[in-house]
Amino acid sequence: MEIYPKLIMDALATVRYPGTGKNIVEAGMVEDDLRISGLHVSFSLIFDKPTNPFLKSLVKASEAAIHAYVGKEVEVEIHTKTLQAPRPEVGQLLPGVKNIIAVSSGKGGVGKSTVAANLAVALAKMGYKVGLLDTDIFGPSMPKMFHVEDAHPYAEPVNGRDLIVPVESYGIKMLSIGFFVDPDQATLWRGAMACNALKQLIGDANWGDLDYFILDTPPGTSDIHLTLVQTLPITGAVIVSTPQKVALADARKGINMYQNEKVNVPILGLVENMAWFTPAELPQNRYYLFGKEGVKRLAEEMHVPLLGQIPIVQSICENGDNGTPEVLNDGSQTGQAFMAFARRVVEETDRRNAEQAPTHIVEVKK
Secondary structure, three states, X not given: OOOOHHHHHHHHOOOXXXXXXXXXXXXXXXXXXXXXXXXXXXXXEEEOOOOOOOHHHHHHHHHHHHHHHOOOOOEEEEEEEEOOXXXXXXXXXXXXXXXXXXXXEOOOOOOHHHHHHHXXXXXXXXXXXXXXXXXXXXXXXXXXXXXXXXXXXXXXXXXXEEEEOOEEEOOEEEEEHHXXXXXXXXXXXXXXXXXXXXXXXXXXXXXXXXXXXXXXXXOOXXXXXXXXXXXXXXXXXXXXXXXXXXXXXXHHHHHHHXXXXXXXXXXXXXXXXXXXXXXXXXXXXXXXXXXXXXXXXXXXXXXXXXXXXXXXXXXXXXXXXXXXXXHHOOOOHHHHHHHHHHHHHHHHHHHHXXXXXXOOOOOOOO
């Protein structure tokens, strides 16, 4: 059996690229490096980027086309090339980021996203370079909390790659899947698809140099959390809970997830949200609607720091809905509480980094 180039190219011309409907020869996707040696055929397919969703399927379709139109006994070797530089390896992602803080909760409804948003703004007010990633693929809330729902992030070329430019608000670089999906439609994605989208928001965005990269994680423990700890070197986690017993039970699970030997992420501390209710007309009064100091006792039991206690007041909800995080209000009790909480996060982060820093012992000769 004799194989010649036209046979191969005619076979490949039957394979269509789903994105355009053109066949891969017409689309210029077959590199000019076809080699034939007996029954062995090798060539390369060119794709726009390494994350092209049709890459694997087109490789299989091309091999199948050659077997169908040329011969089943043909040995096919297909290489892939991309016009863009590949995404950096896991250990080389975000080289300009100094500290990565995961804000987590064992359950929903405890104000975790509110805490993450105010933490990011507080750090920016303190003069740090801050990034904020909304990692809740199925329930993104950060676009609403920063009043940037209508933002449309775009990509720009950086060192041979097209990188997403984060949206900037209150001095914070921010991304969320909420910028790319219809807010009125449910995101019906399987876990693998959601995790791949998250990896793109991390590795295919131009985050630049940051002092703090805040991750607003989904409630509970899920594939998203595993993807984060496997993709990023997380400096530490902040666990958010309300004082009530049902929330504390789930907070324990969140702590356990990060302390698991397979995850091994340090717990920077706990923050007690909705610690008490203070009416605006009675600023000295405290009403413990969800129990008193439950998170404080849990922190003592688990031997982790209590980073702050945030009261519940009407303005937190109103400012969250209006896209103006409460910490922007310097004169409010809750604004001051969020600032104190952010300072404690910085202290614990610095302490953890100092503990992990290599020590150099210098021998002094007498």
